[in-house]
Amino acid sequence: xxxxxxxxxxxxxxxxxxxxxxxxxxxxxxxxxTCFYGALAVSWxxxxxxxxxxxxxxxxxxxxxxxxxxxxxSVQGWPPLVTWPMGVVIxxxxxxxxxxxxxxxxxxxxxxxIATLAFNEVAFFSVSASVALGRSDGLILPTSSEDSVMMxxxxxxxxxxxxxxxxxxxxxxxxxxxxxxxxGYYWRALRDNEEAAEALGVNARAYKLRCFMLSxxxxxxxxxxxxxxxxxxDPRSVLGIDLSIQMLVYSIIGGMALLWGPLLxxxxxxxxxxxxxxxxxxxxxxxxxxxxxxxxxxxxLPQGIAGWLTARWRRRKAAPRPEGFxxxxxxxxxx
Amino acid sequence: xxxxxxxxxVVSGLANASIxxxxxxxxxxxxxxxxxxxFAHGEFLMIAMYGGFFxxxxxxxxxxxxxxxxxxxxxxxxxALYGGIVRLALKVPEINQMAVTLGLSLLLQHLALVLFxxxxxxxxxxxxxxxxxxxxxxxxxxxxxxxxASLLLLGLIYLILRRTDxxxxxxxxAQSRDGAALxxxxxxxVYKWAMAVGVGTLGVTGPLLVSIxxxxxxxxxxxxxxxxxIVIVGGLGSxxxxxxxxxxxxxxxxxxxxxxxxxxxxxxxxxxxxxVLLLRPxxxxxxxxxx
Numbered sequence: 033x034x035x036x037x038x039x040x041x042x043x044x045x046x047x048x049x050x051x052x053x054x055x056x057x058x059x060x061x062x063x064x065x066t067c068f069y070g071a072l073a074v075s076w077x078x079x080x081x082x083x084x085x086x087x088x089x090x091x092x093x094x095x096x097x098x099x100x101x102x103x104x105x106s107v108q109g110w111p112p113l114v115t116w117p118m119g120v121v122i123x124x125x126x127x128x129x130x131x132x133x134x135x136x137x138x139x140x141x142x143x144x145x146i147a148t149l150a151f152n153e154v155a156f157f158s159v160s161a162s163v164a165l166g167r168s169d170g171l172i173l174p175t176s177s178e179d180s181v182m183m184x185x186x187x188x189x190x191x192x193x194x195x196x197x198x199x200x201x202x203x204x205x206x207x208x209x210x211x212x213x214x215x216g217y218y219w220r221a222l223r224d225n226e227e228a229a230e231a232l233g234v235n236a237r238a239y240k241l242r243c244f245m246l247s248x249x250x251x252x253x254x255x256x257x258x259x260x261x262x263x264x265x266d267p268r269s270v271l272g273i274d275l276s277i278q279m280l281v282y283s284i285i286g287g288m289a290l291l292w293g294p295l296l297x298x299x300x301x302x303x304x305x306x307x308x309x310x311x312x313x314x315x316x317x318x319x320x321x322x323x324x325x326x327x328x329x330x331x332x333l334p335q336g337i338a339g340w341l342t343a344r345w346r347r348r349k350a351a352p353r354p355e356g357f358x359x360x361x362x363x364x365x366x367x
Numbered sequence: 368x369x370x371x372x373x374x375x376x377v378v379s380g381l382a383n384a385s386i387x388x389x390x391x392x393x394x395x396x397x398x399x400x401x402x403x404x405x406f407a408h409g410e411f412l413m414i415a416m417y418g419g420f421f422x423x424x425x426x427x428x429x430x431x432x433x434x435x436x437x438x439x440x441x442x443x444x445x446x447a448l449y450g451g452i453v454r455l456a457l458k459v460p461e462i463n464q465m466a467v468t469l470g471l472s473l474l475l476q477h478l479a480l481v482l483f484x485x486x487x488x489x490x491x492x493x494x495x496x497x498x499x500x501x502x503x504x505x506x507x508x509x510x511x512x513x514x515x516a517s518l519l520l521l522g523l524i525y526l527i528l529r530r531t532d533x534x535x536x537x538x539x540x541a542q543s544r545d546g547a548a549l550x551x552x553x554x555x556x557v558y559k560w561a562m563a564v565g566v567g568t569l570g571v572t573g574p575l576l577v578s579i580x581x582x583x584x585x586x587x588x589x590x591x592x593x594x595x596x597i598v599i600v601g602g603l604g605s606x607x608x609x610x611x612x613x614x615x616x617x618x619x620x621x622x623x624x625x626x627x628x629x630x631x632x633x634x635x636x637x638x639x640x641x642x643v644l645l646l647r648p649x650x651x652x653x654x655x656x657x658x
Contacts, residue, residue: 080462086461086462086465133641133644133645134644137644139644141461142404142461142465143599145465146404146595146599146640147640147641147644149592149595150596150637150640150641150644151637151641153592153633153634153637154634154637154638154641156634157630157631157633157634157637158630158631158634160630160633161628161630161631161634167630168630273588277469277473280465280466280469281466281470284462284463284466288462314481315480315481316477316480316481317481319473319477320474320477320478320481322473323470323471323473323474323477324470324474326466326467326469326470326473327452327466327467327470327471327474330456330459330463330464330466330467330470331452331455331456331459331463331467334459334460334463
């Protein structure tokens with residue numbers, strides 16, 4: 033049950049960060065961005081790190097969520113109560129179709145990544161050409177001068193922080209629940225050796241599909257939130273490949289073997305890049321910094337910062353007891 | 368759409384296809400030999416384009432002559448890339464390999480943004496606007512030069528792969544790394560040279576392309592994606608596949624551009640990729656550089 037304890041600690045830290053951020057609009061904005069990218073990276077990593085399916089087209093699902101809300105609000109006048117579930121349903125359905133196509137042919141590794149990228153690019157260019165979705169200019173959500181809970185429109189930033197913080201904690205809780213269930217063990221078995229898992233009776237296609245759909249659904253929720261928070265969506269911001277790469281960056285730097293690894297990556301990098309953007313006059317300096325970090329860490333620390341920390345921690349805990357080595361080795365292998 | 372416009376689209380498509388093929392062949396060569404996909408491939412093309420541009424704007428060197436300077440530089444850059452990064456990347460899991468080359472692509476794009484600014488730059492010479500009129504079709508001279516040079520170089524690469532010991536060694540490593548190593552082939556050196564050739568070919572494309580297309584720091588990403596589509600449509604690691612893939616993508620894109628809008632044309636290569644996934648997935652796994 034130590035996994036649940038970890039999630040509880042992380043949730044407590046998220047709540048503490050939220051309370052601290054209440055003091056200032058600027059901090060709250062950083063908190064919101066961190067939670068947004070953190071939840072996205074955790075959902076991306078459920079596929080990549082826990083099931084071994086590397087997607088480079090996850091922005092597609094964020095875009096579906098964001099555009100459902102933006103289109104619903106600006107064209108139809110629908111409230112988020114309708115458009116959020118709509119976005120999630122469409123994203124999950126899209127993931128189901130994409131997954132069925134890809135897994136039917138056993139696409140893996142690079143091939144799966146590039147296939148998802150292709151789906152994303154088709155959506156990107158189609159939306160850029162679609163008049164109903166505002167072409168490349170994007171859609172602006174209608175705003176009124178008064179706060180409205182129904183339309184998720186607030187002058188203060190803290191209600192948004194509350195929403196995305198809840199999404200993040202829920203994502204971690206769902207992830208942890210699944211990891212300790214049969215599904216989670218199947219996922220990791222598929223990641224480590226698909227042929228062996230199938231030989232033992234794991235229905236690879238069904239479990240990979242389930243993971244893809246769950247991850248897409250969470251990404252769509254984040255996208256829907258983004259549309260309500262920023263009140264503006266365009267293809268570049270919610271469907272661009274940059275967003276997919278960001279999920280990968282946080283996961284690799286944070287650590288992919290652990291559920292909360294990608295969140296650690298986002299916690300370290302999002303405030304860092306906001307800070308760098310403010311103090312450095314050089315355009316894109318924050319991207320240069322994290323690109324260097326990405327290359328170096330992916331080469332010398334393949335398990336990420338979280339993986340490195342936990343391995344150190346385990347080693348220190350095990351050091352006084354020489355007879356514990358075997359169990360530590362086993363635990364590290366299973367992690 | 369009249370027949371004349373269609374014919375024009377076909378001719379432009381063929382010219383584009385030959386350029387795409389030369390870009391994609393470097394990517395597929397590196398994948399065939401090393402089993403690594405270089406997401407920064409397009410960024411090296413971007414560097415070569417800037418090389419051609421600055422050779423012209425600072426020293427007045429004709430882009431065709433600039434090839435002689437830029438190509439060896441790019442080949443050296445390829446070797447440095449192998450020695451500095453790819454050599455280490457071969458030892459980490461596939462996801463990390465992808466992260467490394469993606470990170471490199473981001474890094475090069477934004478370094479270029481700092482060094483060269485985001486402005487579009489283009490080589491403009493008297494021949495830039497010249498064209499040869501053939502009935503309803505106009506062929507730009509700059510396109511013709513790029514197309515001819517691409518075909519020449521593709522032929523040269525084919526001959527090297529087929530007829531020389533160097534090519535034989537590359538094909539051997541592509542077929543079986545361990546087998547090649549057991550036969551006494553120095554794998555590291557083959558990797559280094561594959562990278563030099565794979566990146567070096569961009570040294571020919573870059574200067575020629577900058578007379579046709581504006582260069583800016585983000586131009587490479589577009590070509591990386593197109594090159595992916597081409598090599599997968601044709602079969603990763605296959606030389607003939609690159610030609611087929613480039614033809615399909617170049618023609619389809621150009622005809623869709625004449626028929627619909629530019630955004631639709633940009634989506635076409637990816638739609639083709641998805642179609643190939645549906646109809647001929649075995650083409651995806653076709654790795655026949657070795658054969």
